[in-house]
Amino acid sequence: MRKVLSGNEAIARGAYEAGVKVVSSYPGTPSSEITDFVKRYDDIYCEWAVNEKVALEVAIGASLAGRRSMTCMKHVGLNVAADPLMTLSYTGVNGGLVILVADDPNMFSSQNEQDSRNYARFAKVPLLEPSDSNEAKEFVKKAFEISEKFCTPVIVRSVTRLSHSMSAVDLGERVETASKGLENNIPKWVMVPANGRVRHVFVEERLKELQAFNSKSDLVAEEINSNEIGIITSGIPYQYVKEALPEASVLKLGMVWPLPLDKIVEFSKKVKKLYVVEELDPIIETELLAQGVKLKKLKRPLTGELSVDAVKKLFGLKVNRCKAAVKELPNRPPNMCPGCSHRGMFYAISKLKLFAAGDIGCYTLGLLPPLSAINSTVCMGASISMAHGIDRASGGEYAKKSVAVIGDSTFFHTGINGLLNSVYNKGCSTVIILDNRITGMTGHQPNPGTGITIKGEESPRINFELLCRAFGIKNVVTVDPFDVDECIRVLKEETSKDELSVIITNRPCIFADRTVITNPYFIDEDKCTGCTACTRLGCPAIAWDKKKKIAMIDESLCTGCGLCPKVCRFDAISQRGAK
Amino acid sequence: MSFNILMFGVGGQGTVLSSDIVCEVALESGYDAKKSEIHGMAQRGGSVVSHVRIAKKVYSPVISFGEADIMVSFEYMEFLRYMEYVNSETLLVLNTNKIFPPGVLSGKEEYPEKIIKQKLKLFKDVSQIDALKIAQESGNIKVAGMAVVGALAKMLPFEKDVWKKIIESKVPPKTIESNIRAFETGFRA
Ligand code: SF4
Ligand code: SF4
Numbered sequence: 001m002r003k004v005l006s007g008n009e010a011i012a013r014g015a016y017e018a019g020v021k022v023v024s025s026y027p028g029t030p031s032s033e034i035t036d037f038v039k040r041y042d043d044i045y046c047e048w049a050v051n052e053k054v055a056l057e058v059a060i061g062a063s064l065a066g067r068r069s070m071t072c073m074k075h076v077g078l079n080v081a082a083d084p085l086m087t088l089s090y091t092g093v094n095g096g097l098v099i100l101v102a103d104d105p106n107m108f109s110s111q112n113e114q115d116s117r118n119y120a121r122f123a124k125v126p127l128l129e130p131s132d133s134n135e136a137k138e139f140v141k142k143a144f145e146i147s148e149k150f151c152t153p154v155i156v157r158s159v160t161r162l163s164h165s166m167s168a169v170d171l172g173e174r175v176e177t178a179s180k181g182l183e184n185n186i187p188k189w190v191m192v193p194a195n196g197r198v199r200h201v202f203v204e205e206r207l208k209e210l211q212a213f214n215s216k217s218d219l220v221a222e223e224i225n226s227n228e229i230g231i232i233t234s235g236i237p238y239q240y241v242k243e244a245l246p247e248a249s250v251l252k253l254g255m256v257w258p259l260p261l262d263k264i265v266e267f268s269k270k271v272k273k274l275y276v277v278e279e280l281d282p283i284i285e286t287e288l289l290a291q292g293v294k295l296k297k298l299k300r301p302l303t304g305e306l307s308v309d310a311v312k313k314l315f316g317l318k319v320n321r322c323k324a325a326v327k328e329l330p331n332r333p334p335n336m337c338p339g340c341s342h343r344g345m346f347y348a349i350s351k352l353k354l355f356a357a358g359d360i361g362c363y364t365l366g367l368l369p370p371l372s373a374i375n376s377t378v379c380m381g382a383s384i385s386m387a388h389g390i391d392r393a394s395g396g397e398y399a400k401k402s403v404a405v406i407g408d409s410t411f412f413h414t415g416i417n418g419l420l421n422s423v424y425n426k427g428c429s430t431v432i433i434l435d436n437r438i439t440g441m442t443g444h445q446p447n448p449g450t451g452i453t454i455k456g457e458e459s460p461r462i463n464f465e466l467l468c469r470a471f472g473i474k475n476v477v478t479v480d481p482f483d484v485d486e487c488i489r490v491l492k493e494e495t496s497k498d499e500l501s502v503i504i505t506n507r508p509c510i511f512a513d514r515t516v517i518t519n520p521y522f523i524d525e526d527k528c529t530g531c532t533a534c535t536r537l538g539c540p541a542i543a544w545d546k547k548k549k550i551a552m553i554d555e556s557l558c559t560g561c562g563l564c565p566k567v568c569r570f571d572a573i574s575q576r577g578a579k
Numbered sequence: 580m581s582f583n584i585l586m587f588g589v590g591g592q593g594t595v596l597s598s599d600i601v602c603e604v605a606l607e608s609g610y611d612a613k614k615s616e617i618h619g620m621a622q623r624g625g626s627v628v629s630h631v632r633i634a635k636k637v638y639s640p641v642i643s644f645g646e647a648d649i650m651v652s653f654e655y656m657e658f659l660r661y662m663e664y665v666n667s668e669t670l671l672v673l674n675t676n677k678i679f680p681p682g683v684l685s686g687k688e689e690y691p692e693k694i695i696k697q698k699l700k701l702f703k704d705v706s707q708i709d710a711l712k713i714a715q716e717s718g719n720i721k722v723a724g725m726a727v728v729g730a731l732a733k734m735l736p737f738e739k740d741v742w743k744k745i746i747e748s749k750v751p752p753k754t755i756e757s758n759i760r761a762f763e764t765g766f767r768a
Contacts, residue, residue: 002606004602132613164617165640166615167614243639322662322663322665322666326691329691330689
């Protein structure tokens with residue numbers, strides 16, 4: 001049967017057809033949907049892990065126990081999982097193990113643009129790169145075969161353009177794989193130095209074998225057209241090449257690490273001019289030049305996505321472009337939703353002009369005006385440790401003017417380690433855990449604070465207050481983020497202390513609990529003085545009427561969170577249907 | 580025969596679902612089809628864009644500049660962001676509903692009425708519809724997107740029954756009727 005599937009859906013399908021038994025992942029755009037699709041298959045155990053390192057370790061355990069397993073993450077997630085990855089390369093696998101990593105060239109939704117192919121080279125493991133949904137499914141299946149054949153984890157790399165594009169896929173059946181049983185092999189699985197030294201030799205040998213295998217496998221496809229231009233490419237750029245230069249000969253690589261050198265040399269002899277077209281880092285190009293393959297270098301930017309037009313330009317071909325492009329238009333940046341439970345706390349933070357070490361999640365959007373409440377964002381979990389650094393660097397002085405803000409999911413991810421560190425090292429920063437009971441930014445996945453699993457089954461809900469107290473933190477306060485005055489009071493009090501404090505907010509994301517949505521609010525034109533207190537909340541439902549110089553509420557957007565009436569000093573905002 | 584269809588709007592308007600439908604209708608009708616979307620983050624209110632390409636064989640999932648055959652704007656001003664894709668033959672399906680961007684909401688920027696009027700002239704043909712009104716008449720304001728799909732369907736050579744079949748398979752069962760009604764009205768508009 002043929003179906004149009006997104007790259008992510010096809011990857012999930014590939015895991016299903018390959019007989020995968022365990023999938024453990026942490027959500028991250030653009031990879032998140034894969035695991036959400038996996039959860040529909042009852043034959044696969046799947047879970048949201050607290051972070052990518054844990055997710056990979058779960059997959060390693062499943063592999064050790066003899067089952068095919070997979071973990072999915074975004075590129076920056078692979079940084080978190082890099083520690084187990086490097087040694088997993090040495091141990092190898094028992095049941096096949098695939099690491100699906102989705103890169104984000106152009107950073108549509110990421111804090112950096114790193115190229116995960118570097119990890120394959122670094123860890124000395126194979127990396128496959130599909131170029132459409134059907135290949136995504138097929139390559140996942142191939143990856144499991146390679147994993148078991150060569151005793152190696154295999155990375156399958158996607159990019160936003162693949163994960164979030166759709167094309168036709170031929171569906172296959174699931175092939176049940178038998179368990180290989182728990183492998184009890186100490187020299188292989190216990191990486192003390194004596195064993196590690198032996199395994200490193202194995203890793204180098206394996207890489208050579210993989211290279212020879214790649215040259216002979218059907219993962220590399222040669223398309224000979226004219227002998228003028230030959231292009232080596234892979235993944236999504238292959239599609240751009242085919243369209244921009246239909247007359248060129250193409251060597252399409254399915255496995256981009258280790259490279260099929262023999263095949264490449266063979267191909268290079270068939271064409272007059274040889275080029276590499278790849279996105280982001282010049283990995284293939286650098287390697288081939290180092291190997292002495294005669295290549296012509298392209299003047300290619302090392303940032304952003306390629307496109308058909310970009311490839312055409314690289315080869316000096318003409319590109320259409322309508323000259324009617326309109327430049328200065330009002331932007332539509334992503335914004336925290338109407339009724340978002342983070343808004344009140346951010347309003348309080350910006351009122352007090354506190355320096356906020358921020359983190360990764362919806363609440364990063366608190367950086368946008370009018371709230372402008374975030375001063376730094378580096379990576380998952382960095383807020384708490386950075387606030388501690390800020391505090392220590394100033395002998396405690398800056399701690400009185402700064403806070404760390406972190407969401408629930410991010411706190412579980414790696415924030416928890418930072419908090420332990422601050423406690424242990426006697427820091428005095430103020431940490432705000434914005435607990436809205438869900439992983440919002442990536443599409444509302446449950447986490448250990450939600451009280452349900454990926455499949456919707458009930459599970460223990462971690463209690464932040466008890467947890468912090470168990471850490472030995474004395475100042476733990478829970479506050480209603482919609483109560484702005486209370487937020488301001490608590491912030492003032494906790495930042496002034498010479499001890500570590502944790503402030504926890506307690507309102508769900510409007511997607512975590514739809515029952516919180518109630519009747520909309522409206523503004524009484526006669527009472528509104530145009531003071532702009534409410535428009536400064538940045539709620540998308542509140543508009544400014546330029547002519548009348550007053551605020552108004554779009555009732556179709558308002559979720560009835562009740563925040564704006566609390567900042568209006570003229571009693572101009574009230575709820576529909578309220579007595 | 581091939582079609583490059585660029586669909587865009589504001590998060591929450593149903594742009595992504597609509598482009599899924601177009602893609603599946605094309606495949607069901609025997610074409611190759613690819614789609615690529617950028618929907619930013621999970622929040623509402625940001626720009627959303629979907630490229631749909633239909634032909635005997637499609638390579639790039641993304642449309643090149645100057646090569647949109649049909650543009651579908653789920654919001655009144657959004658097409659202005661994509662003028663680089665327009666050529667002298669491009670058709671525009673335009674939902675006249677306005678959603679004010681934050682800059683306009685806060686009174687710092689103007690909704691670009693004048694530029695809209697000017698640029699509309701550059702299209703070979705514009706079919707304007709008031710999708711919200713159509714949706715209200717079908718008894719469910721959430722189906723506005725389907726009215727836009729109806730207006731687009733009129734320009735494409737696919738059977739109406741295929742459209743209906745795919746729509747039925749894609750929308751929540753309870754809303755099938757109102758969705759089909761909105762689609763039909765859009766088709767006639
Ligand atoms: S998705 Fe939830 S957390 Fe994210 S902005 Fe919207 S309401 Fe806030
Ligand atoms: S009550 Fe006010 S702040 Fe809350 S969603 Fe409605 S308009 Fe926005």
